[in-house]
Amino acid sequence: MxxxxxxxxxxxxxxxxxxxxxxxxxxxxxxxxxxxxxxxxxxxxxxxxxxxxxxxxxxxxxxxxxxxxxxxxxxxxxxxxxxxxxxxxxITKKLTFKKPKDNISYEKEKLSQEEIYIFLKDINNIYGYDYTEYQMDSIMRRINIAMIRERIYDFNIFREQVLHNQKIFHDLFLDLSINTTEFFRDHEVFNMIKNKILPYLNSYNHIKIWCAGCSIGKEVYSLAIILKEADMLSKTQIYATDINPYVIEEAKNGLYSITTLDKDIDNYRNAQGEKSFIQYFDINKNYIKVKEELKKNILFFQHSLLSNGTLNEFNLILCRNVFIYFNDALQEKVLKNFYNSLDNNGFLVLGKSEGIQKNNGHNYFYKYNEQNKIYRKINK
Ligand SMILES: C[S@@+](CC[C@H](N)C(=O)[O-])C[C@H]1O[C@@H](n2cnc3c(N)ncnc32)[C@H](O)[C@@H]1O
Missing domain, CATH: 3.30.750.24 (STAS domain)
Known part of the structure; x- marks a missing residue:
């Protein structure tokens, strides 16, 4: 710098x-x-x-x-x-601007799944990010958005730009990473973790939790809050990972806009929070800042769920609202990896609209609480 x-x-x-x-x-x-x-x-x-x-x-x-x-x-x-x-x-960038030809409007140019697949293969070869097993519809929507933003109306030109211009790839990479999250999202899940999973984990001297696809950190700080209130945070090590290095930095910063504070407080109360939500933050005029006491036991780092190898012996893995972007085959691969990363009897929590039905997950996990998408490792 x-x-x-x-x-x-x-x-x-x-x-x-x-x-x-x-x-x-x-x-x-x-x-x-x-x-x-x-x-x-x-x-x-x-x-x-x-x-x-x-x-x-x-x-x-x-x-x-x-x-x-x-x-x-x-x-x-x-x-x-x-x-x-x-x-x-x-500061807006100067972009290569190609006007659409009069007789070919952007909407008329439908992208085929095959050409997108080849494009994704090339991206993987050049940049090392593999999107070939992500949900194709979602990928195609994101590519459309990126093309409109870059004002490039011809897919072949867009493709060349992405493959030869790191900056354009970089923007597409950010478009492909959807980071929506909130504190105590789906509060019933946090109720279950608090009332059922934590009492079980409390019998361990040392607890390891992996929050995979943690985005900007609101989910992992929610977890840290319930652990703190159960007096278990000090004996817990939490790994918080995401493929997107920028959201990881935001998560480490732990600064969040104050505009959602009312909703955050509501979610916290619904999740049976025992104290006051704001006691875990320093409040500024426009943003809230996570206090250091919550950060101490969290290790944030960039990690892709597609990379080979297991991380550690975890007692609990949360991977919520990430599988929705993966196809069934990729979900199975990641489930297998989670299976290998959990200790005997370990828990897995998926997102509300996710599950283990279509991805052969029953080979690795059994249902613990289907409503909240909580599963347990099958001990073989
Ligand atoms: C919708 S957010 C979910 C955030 C949080 N888990 C929640 O439920 O509130 C999905 C996150 O998954 C991350 N992600 C997508 N593909 C990934 C991969 N291959 N490895 C790790 N994280 C990934 C995205 O960057 C994004 O931050």
Missing amino acids: TIRTICKQDKIYLTIIGELEDSKQIGELVESLSISETKNFNVTFLGANIIPKSIIEKLFILQEDKKCNIFVLKRYLFSYLQYLGIKCNY
């Missing part, structure tokens, strides 16, 4: 090029933002996809004092900062 600093009259212009990689660089940037009490800042993030918590907080304070304009080049970062209530300006 490089920071370019220019001082002009009453303004300091900071341009940050590249990713913020280590705590030293982060410290340097926070220091640069603190150098002047009197001057205003113009901060431009040219390369970064992620901004760590300490910088976000500094930017927020500067903005509150009306001392800072922020510009970002990256769409993903722009959305994240906006979501947290940090106003920023999006």
Whole structure:
């Protein structure tokens, strides 16, 4: 990362090029933002996809004092900062713009499953991300969205762009990763974990939990809250993983928009939360920040469920609302991997609209509570 600093009259212009990689660089940037009490800042993030918590907080304070304009080049970062209530300006990219031919409208050009499959194979060969066994309909919808956004109306041109331009692939990668989540999503599932699974796990001296496809972390922090209230957090190690490295960074930051706080509190109450939801957060004007006590036992890292090899001997695995994007064959592969990653009698929790019926899951798991999609490993 490089920071370019220019001082002009009453303004300091900071341009940050590249990713913020280590705590030293982060410290340097926070220091640069603190150098002047009197001057205003113009901060431009040219390369970064992620901004760590300490910088976000500094930017927020500067903005509150009306001392800072922020510009970002990256769409993903722009959305994240906006979501947290940090106003920023999006520097739009200059795109290769191909006008649709008069007689071929975009809608008329239907993509065939075969050409998409070949395209996905090429993506895997070049970039190492394998989407060939994701649900084809969903992939096709996402590709359509990406083409409209890039204003490329011809699939072959789009294909070439993605395969030869890492930036365009990168945006498509983000389109393919759907990160919808909430605190205590499907509160009945958390009731079951609290009332049935935790009392069982409490007999262990040390507990290991894997939250796979954790997105921006709300699910794993919900879990940490119920563990804390059961006085079990300190003896638990939670692995929280996702294929998307940016959501992992957001999860580590643990900053969330305050706009959903009423819903979060409702969900927490419905999940039989015993205390006050906000006691686990520092509340800011626009966002809430997860307290360190919840983070201590969570290890966040990027990991794809398609990678070979098991992770560890877990007592409980949560993988909710991820299977819906996979075809049945891929679901079976991942179930097999979960089977190998669980200890005897281990629990698996899937999403509300997922299950083990169509993917041969009954070879590895039996139903524990079908309504909430909770299964247990078959001991062979
Ligand atoms: C809809 S979110 C679900 C978040 C959370 N589990 C919940 O239920 O609220 C799906 C997540 O799965 C992740 N995902 C998709 N494919 C994956 C893969 N192959 N390996 C790991 N995570 C994946 C996405 O990046 C996304 O964050």
